[in-house]
Amino acid sequence: xxxxxxxxxxxxxxxxxxxxxxxxxxxxxxxxxxxxxxxxxxxxxxxxxxxxxxxxxxxxxxxxxxxxxxxxxxxxxxxxxxxxxxxxxxxxxxxxxxxxxxxxxxxxxxxxxxxxxxxxxxxxxxxxxxxxxxxxxxxxxxxxxxxxxxxxxxxxxxxxxxxxxxxxxxxxxxxxxxxxxxxxxxxxxxxxxxxxxxxxxxxxxxxxxxxxxxxxxxxxxxxxxxxxxxxxxxxxxxxxxxxxxxxxxxxxxxxxxxxxxxxxxxxxxxxxxxxxxxxxxxxxxxxxxxxxxxxxxxxxxxxxxxxxxxxxxxxxxxxxxxxx
Amino acid sequence: xxxxxxxxxxxxxxxxxxxxxxxxxxxxxxxxxxxxxxxxxxxxxxxxxxxxxxxxxxxxxxxxxxxxxxxxxxxxxxxxxxxxxxxxxxxxxxxxxxxxxxxxxxxxxxxxxxxxxxxxxxxxxxxxxxxxxxxxxxxxxxxxxxxxxxxxxxxxxxxxxxxxxxxxxxxxxxxxxxxxxxxxxxxxxxxxxxxxxxxxxxxxxxxxxxxxxxxxxxxxxxxxxxxxxxxxxxxxxxxxxxxxxxxxxxxxxxxxxxxxxxxxxxxxxxxxxxxxxxxxxxxxxxxxxxxxxxxxxxxxxxxxxxxxxxxxxxxxxxxxxxxxxxxxxxxxxxxxxxxxxxxxxxxxxxxxxxxxxxxxxxxxxxxx
Numbered sequence: 001x002x003x004x005x006x007x008x009x010x011x012x013x014x015x016x017x018x019x020x021x022x023x024x025x026x027x028x029x030x031x032x033x034x035x036x037x038x039x040x041x042x043x044x045x046x047x048x049x050x051x052x053x054x055x056x057x058x059x060x061x062x063x064x065x066x067x068x069x070x071x072x073x074x075x076x077x078x079x080x081x082x083x084x085x086x087x088x089x090x091x092x093x094x095x096x097x098x099x100x101x102x103x104x105x106x107x108x109x110x111x112x113x114x115x116x117x118x119x120x121x122x123x124x125x126x127x128x129x130x131x132x133x134x135x136x137x138x139x140x141x142x143x144x145x146x147x148x149x150x151x152x153x154x155x156x157x158x159x160x161x162x163x164x165x166x167x168x169x170x171x172x173x174x175x176x177x178x179x180x181x182x183x184x185x186x187x188x189x190x191x192x193x194x195x196x197x198x199x200x201x202x203x204x205x206x207x208x209x210x211x212x213x214x215x216x217x218x219x220x221x222x223x224x225x226x227x228x229x230x231x232x233x234x235x236x237x238x239x240x241x242x243x244x245x246x247x248x249x250x251x252x253x254x255x256x257x258x259x260x261x262x263x264x265x266x267x268x269x270x271x272x273x274x275x276x277x278x279x280x281x282x283x284x285x286x287x288x289x290x291x292x293x294x295x296x297x298x299x300x301x302x303x304x305x306x307x308x309x310x311x312x313x314x315x316x317x318x319x320x321x322x323x324x
Numbered sequence: 325x326x327x328x329x330x331x332x333x334x335x336x337x338x339x340x341x342x343x344x345x346x347x348x349x350x351x352x353x354x355x356x357x358x359x360x361x362x363x364x365x366x367x368x369x370x371x372x373x374x375x376x377x378x379x380x381x382x383x384x385x386x387x388x389x390x391x392x393x394x395x396x397x398x399x400x401x402x403x404x405x406x407x408x409x410x411x412x413x414x415x416x417x418x419x420x421x422x423x424x425x426x427x428x429x430x431x432x433x434x435x436x437x438x439x440x441x442x443x444x445x446x447x448x449x450x451x452x453x454x455x456x457x458x459x460x461x462x463x464x465x466x467x468x469x470x471x472x473x474x475x476x477x478x479x480x481x482x483x484x485x486x487x488x489x490x491x492x493x494x495x496x497x498x499x500x501x502x503x504x505x506x507x508x509x510x511x512x513x514x515x516x517x518x519x520x521x522x523x524x525x526x527x528x529x530x531x532x533x534x535x536x537x538x539x540x541x542x543x544x545x546x547x548x549x550x551x552x553x554x555x556x557x558x559x560x561x562x563x564x565x566x567x568x569x570x571x572x573x574x575x576x577x578x579x580x581x582x583x584x585x586x587x588x589x590x591x592x593x594x595x596x597x598x599x600x601x602x603x604x605x606x607x608x609x610x611x612x613x614x615x616x617x618x619x620x621x622x623x624x625x626x627x628x629x630x631x632x633x634x635x636x637x638x639x640x641x642x643x644x645x646x647x648x649x650x651x652x653x654x655x656x657x658x659x660x661x662x663x664x665x666x667x668x669x670x671x672x673x674x675x676x677x678x679x680x681x682x683x684x685x686x687x688x689x690x691x692x
Contacts, residue, residue, distance in 0.1 A: 056534055058691045077689070081536050092531035096345045097338065108334030109535045111327040153531070 007034045009161055009192045010055060015064035017050055024050040026215035027064070032194060032208075035187055039206030040196035041310060047215040048196035049089060052163050055194070056086055069161055085159035089166045091146045095139030099130055099149050102138050103156065110157040124152040128182065144175030151182060155191070162186065164195045168202065180205055200306045211313045219313040226309040231256070232269040233279040234304040235286055239265075239297035248293040254285055257311050267299075268308055331537055335545025343549065357507045357557045358564065361500070365569050368499045378405035378416050378425040383432035391444065395426065413447070423449045496569035501652040502625040504561050505587065505645050509619055512554055512588055516595030517608040519546045520687070525605060533689040540684050547592040547680075554588030555581065575655035579662055583651040586672040590644035593679035600686040619645040647671045 010032035017025040025047045032038045040048040053059040055068055057077025066073040071080050093102040103124060107117035125131045128148040133141065138149060147167060154162060164183075168176045180202070183193055195206065203209050203223065210220040219226055232254075239245050242265050249258040249267060256268040269282045283299045290297045343349060381388050395401060401424060407413045416422045427445040429435065435443045520542075523529040532542065558581070565571040573580060594615065602608045620626065622640040629637065629646070640646045647668040654660030654668075662669065 053691060058530070058533060058689075060690065060692060074690075078536070081534055084534070086531065086534040088527060088530045090527040090530075092527040092529075094338065094342065094528060095526070096342050101338075101341060105334050105338050106535070108330050108337075109532075109537050111330060111536070113330050 008032065009034050009069055010194065011067045013065045015054060015066060016062045017054055017059060018062045023215050025054060028217045030210065032192060034192050035190055036207035037183060037187055037193045037195060037205065039203045039209030040194070040212055041198065041203040041209050042212035043198060046212040048212055049165050052165050052194065052196060056084065056163060083160050085154035085162040087150050087154040087164045087167050089169065091150055093138050093149060093153055096137060098135050098137055100134040102149065103152060106153045106156050120156060124156060128152045143170040144172060147171050147175065147179055155186065159191065161192045164193065166196050168199070200310065204306050211310055213314040219309065223306055227304045227306065230304050230308060230312060232271045233282055233301050234308050235267045235269060235283060235299050236302045237265040237267055237286065237297050237299050239290070239295050241295060245290055245295050245297060248290060248295065249286070252289050254282065256315060268312055328541060331541045332545050335542060336548050339546060339549040353553050353557065354560065356511055357561050360507050361503055361561050361564050364503050365496055365500055368495065373399055374402045375400060375423040376421065377401040377403050378407050378413050378422045379403045380407050380410065380413050380425060381428045382430040383428045385433055387436065388428045388432050392426065417447065417449060496571050497657065500565040500569050500571040501656045502649050504558055504584070504652055505648045506620055506625060507561060508554055508557060508588060509591055509616060509645055511557065512550060512591035513595040513612045513615060514609065515550045516546055516592045517598040517612045518605045519596065520599035521602055521605050521608045530691065539687040539689065543596050543680060543684055543687070546596060547589065550592050551585065551588050555584060558584040573656050575659040576661065580652065580655045583648060583655060583669065586669060586676065587644055587648040590672050590676035590679065593676045593683065597679045597683040600683050619643045622646065623649045625649050644672055644675050
């Protein structure tokens with residue numbers, strides 16, 4: 001992974017796309033390395049799909065540079081199309097064709113004829129547990145089955161780079177796990193994956209990820225790095241009246257966010273003034289604030305997760321946007 | 325090249341499969357031409373007959389009654405009303421109860437002996453163009469023929485009418501060939517007009533444009549299956565025309581099918597062009613209909629081409645239906661050959677290629 005330049009498969013600089021007055025993608029700089037699963041994490045409307053479409057050459061950037069697999073996009077988009085796969089958010093195969101017919105169609109489109117096409121399709125049907133569904137019309141499949149067909153179609157021509165736009169949004173948890181196993185199997189063969197999602201557990205599986213918020217890249221790195229780089233510790237507050245405690249901590253100094261999780265509160269804090277041991281400082285400060293409001297609470301540090309990162313990152317974006 | 329043909333084949337096969345599964349569309353491919361031909365073939369009769377008419381006979385003489393009887397025999401007018409005053413007659417006309425009225429003046433007998441005076445007045449409903457034409461024809465032919473014996477000296481011109489190609493003046497002979505064009509227009513343009521939009525609405529296009537598929541391959545792949553369907557429809561109409569309406573093909577069947585092929589291609593290309601200009605299937609249908617009426621009205625199918633003002637003629641020269649109507653009438657009824665009508669073939673081909681070219685240029689593999 002250290003071969004530096006050669007191993008970067010996606011590189012953008014200042015990538016911006018406007019739709020009229022709205023800026024969907026705002027000066028995004030990306031570096032995606034070969035063989036990794038790179039995640040786009042962000043709420044709806046954060047620019048995930050638009051960014052993926054820009055990278056495929058389906059949309060023209062308003063400004064900024066894009067290089068994908070060493071090709072300049074959008075100028076060399078046609079050359080890219082032979083080497084990339086794209087799994088759209090919405091099922092984009094034909095509902096009125098069977099699974100087998102759809103895949104043979106895609107094989108022909110990619111230049112595989114007759115026995116070559118059939119052999120590759122057989123292979124994929126086997127790989128993605130679709131053999132029994134071969135004759136079934138795609139329109140009658142379940143969400144999970146559709147995803148597998150769509151994935152099979154997207155990787156049929158063995159692309160080096162695969163874009164997946166919210167691939168599991170209509171899929172049950174078990175199918176999602178299976179689906180991710182399939183994705184990791186692809187990376188083992190050297191395929192680079194760019195996956196957009198709004199599920200934290202999916203984002204956590206990525207090698208690296210970018211958090212997008214209102215078209216801007218607000219944080220990026222490996223999930224571990226992102227969690228380690230939180231501004232302060234994450235605390236769990238257990239008390240009899242979590243709603244009241246939330247009221248107290250909302251907008252309290254040193255508190256970034258307080259969210260109720262069941263009977264407890266998950267509190268994201270900022271770094272304390274004394275750098276030395278800020279976890280205990282923060283625990284102390286939160287406890288005091290709650291005591292002052294006559295709430296008896298047990299406060300303890302817990303492992304941060306990606307959701308914490310997401311909340312902090314998107315909050316930062318919001319506050320910097322607020323007019324001063 | 326090989327890969328390109330393979331992609332074209334893939335699209336054609338896919339279209340045929342989808343069409344085959346879509347029972348309703350499949351039924352319409354056969355049902356529409358059959359029903360339309362039966363409907364229009366029997367209904368459209370540009371020979372006007374049995375017009376509801378009123379009679380105002382102020383003369384009431386033997387001659388006047390004979391005149392009415394003779395006009396009645398021609399079956400153009402059906403004198404349903406006998407009125408006594410012009411007021412009554414005008415009321416009937418205004419209400420649309422009658423299309424025409426015959427007024428015999430009180431001094432009918434005197435007028436008969438005057439060579440230069442009109443003897444009777446025929447009032448027609450001018451708001452209906454075909455009635456107007458038919459009545460005018462009657463006024464010049466029937467009545468003068470009748471009066472030839474009574475009137476001296478006869479003013480009747482010695483014009484004899486020879487009707488080439490359709491001596492019995494049978495309507496289907498005029499309508500059926502044109503109907504091939506009209507029916508093909510209605511089905512072909514629509515098929516491809518919604519083709520690309522449907523793929524866009526279903527999300528298929530977003531996948532297709534990320535593959536090496538080219539716009540030309542996609543457009544041709546959508547057109548080719550429907551060329552086959554258009555030719556099946558043409559065959560069906562010709563067979564029905566022959567067996568039901570007794571409309572023969574005097575000229576070369578091969579030339580006729582080449583003309584149909586070019587016309588189908590031109591209509592499909594127009595549809596593909598429409599498809600690249602719209603965002604929804606509804607818009608596609610609206611725009612298709614927008615092209616139907618001018619084509620049908622200005623092509624010479626309904627009204628004589630020569631009678632239209634020059635700018636309308638120039639406009640009509642652009643429409644593929646205009647050229648097809650000339651071709652199909654020429655080949656079917658006048659035994660015209662390729663050599664006689666080559667320019668019409670070229671015009672159709674030029675239209676098709678231009679439309680397809682513009683459509684392919686307009687269709688870029690992007691979403692914006």
